[in-house]
Each structure stands twice: as structure tokens, then as C-alpha cells.
Amino acid sequence: MAERVARHLVATGHLIDEDAPLALEHAIAARRLASRIASVREAVGLAAYRAGEWQTAISELRTYQRLTGRQTHLAVLADCERALGRPEKAVDMFRAADKAKLTQTEAIELLIVAAGARGDLGQRDAAVAMLQVRELTADSAESWAGRLRYAYADALLGAGRTEEAREWFSRAAEIDEEGTTDAAERLLELDGVNLEDDEDEDDEDGESGESGADGDESDEDYEDDEEDGESDEDDDDLDDDDDDDDDDDDDDDDDYDDEEDDDYEDSDADDESDEDDVDGGGAPVDDVDDEFDDDLDADGVPERKQDERPAAGDAQA
Structure with missing residues (x-):
């Protein structure tokens, strides 16, 4: 089982930039197998965010936050609130964040989202000041x-x-x-x-440059049409044999976006209950190809630079 979970997580990482919905399917398949693993819930949350499933992303990333005690994805959570038309919650998340626990990158990303939320609220000058x-x-x-x-x-x-x-x-x-x-x-x-x-x-x-050439070649192509017609008929059913491979992918994915948590202020009270609000059993999507066997890379964290302006973590909301 551990190997299957790992393969789905690796597939999620490789597909998230190219096909976010498919990456989300792989992440959900991993969640069915290991719903209490923090990295699995993180993968579902990030894939849901990239796929535009904002409420699912919020639910999964809050669960990850409670399982680990980390605030790694506060900027993503705040951006989801903006996408759902709740910019005031994004600003509140910035205010409530423990800046001392954020890396420089995390603090700046949260600041950028909070400033954007100020702009959403029509507070343009406040966004600039932040x-x-x-x-x-x-x-x-x-x-x-x-x-x-x-x-x-x-x-x-x-x-x-x-x-x-x-x-x-x-x-x-x-x-x-x-x-x-x-x-x-x-x-x-x-x-x-x-x-x-x-x-x-x-x-x-x-x-316009291609139109002249097409006219000259039309007579030569006419005689080949009859020969091509017979060969084209043989190709119609070429892909029909692969349909049965996908039957296990369609059963249980419709339930993942029904999860909704309380506001983030109540997250501590929900620590025990939210770990169990996952889907039941179901068939995972097909295993990915061997090209997904490499480990995902992790970005480094830059150090802060100093000058006379306030730091990103100290900006006033």
C-alpha cells in the first residue's frame, strides 16, 4: 500500500503544472489509501488549489496545518478565500498569522495576497502601503x-x-x-x-502565404483520395480497446469537494474531528508510468535582507 500511495503522490507532483485535474485525481486516490498522512492531505490541497477547487483546498490544507502545526500554506488559504469572494478573511488571516513561524518566502507570499485582498475591498492606497x-x-x-x-x-x-x-x-x-x-x-x-x-x-x-501553394497542390492530391479512403476506415476503432482500463477511476471522486470546515479561527477546536472527514474506500486511478519514480524537489528558503523599511512579516494590514 505504501508503494501505491507514493506513486500517486509522485504522479501528483509531476502532473500538477500540466494537468491539475488529473493531478487531483491521483492525490485523492492516495488519500483513500492513507487519509491520516499529512503529506497526502497537503498534496490534495495543493492540487485542488491548482485545479480551482477552492473549498476543497481550504479543507485539506487546514487539516494538514492541524496535523503538522505548520503554517506553510497560509498564503494559499488566503488566496482561496479571495477566490471565494471573501477578501476580508484573507486580511484577517494575515493579521492573525504568527509571523515568527513563517519563512521569508511564506511571509512575503502572504503579504502579497493580503495586499491583493485590500485591493479587492477597494482599499487601493492601503494595498500600496502594505x-x-x-x-x-x-x-x-x-x-x-x-x-x-x-x-x-x-x-x-x-x-x-x-x-x-x-x-x-x-x-x-x-x-x-x-x-x-x-x-x-x-x-x-x-x-x-x-x-x-x-x-x-x-x-x-x-x-495568405499558404493559400497559393494549396491551390497548386489540389490536383495532385485528388488522385490519392480514393486510396486514402480505404486506409482511413481501418483506423476508426483503433482506440476502442482502451476503454475498460479507466473503469476504476470514476466511482468516488465526486465527493471530495463536499468537505467544508469552520472558519480558521475555530481550527484548534476541530483538531480531532477534521482528521476523519475523508472519503471512504474507492478504487484509485491507474498507476502512473515509471517516469514518475523520481523524487520531487524542494525549494530552499532565502535569508532576510535588512534595511530601514519594515519587514514583510511586520507590515500593517
């Missing part, structure tokens, strides 16, 4: 630095401070070498460059 922390100008190449600058630029734009927003989108693009944000595209938009129009023109040019 993001004015010392890490904003830190000389760091970590991915959180680019996201923090991007969030600050977006908050400035929301507050109507366009020129300042342009400057900070530019500063975000400078250090976002991996393209984790669309800072470069936002900068071009502020400069009046419409990327969609340019792409449409390129597509039209390509289609």
Missing part, C-alpha cells in the same frame, strides 16, 4: 523578489499612480529572468504596445 516593506528594494534574485515588485506595481496602477507603476513593472521585469510574472507584457501595454494585434497580423500573413 507592500512598502524593506524586501521591496532588497538586492535579491530570489523569485519572491520579482513577485513582490510586480504586486507593488499592480497596486500602484490600481491606485492610479501609472508612472510609478511603470517604473516598478520595469524593475520587476529586470529580475524576473524565468518569466514567473507577465511584468514585461504589462510594461509594453503601458507603453501602448498591443501584443494581440501584432500576433493577429502575423497569423494573417501566414495564412
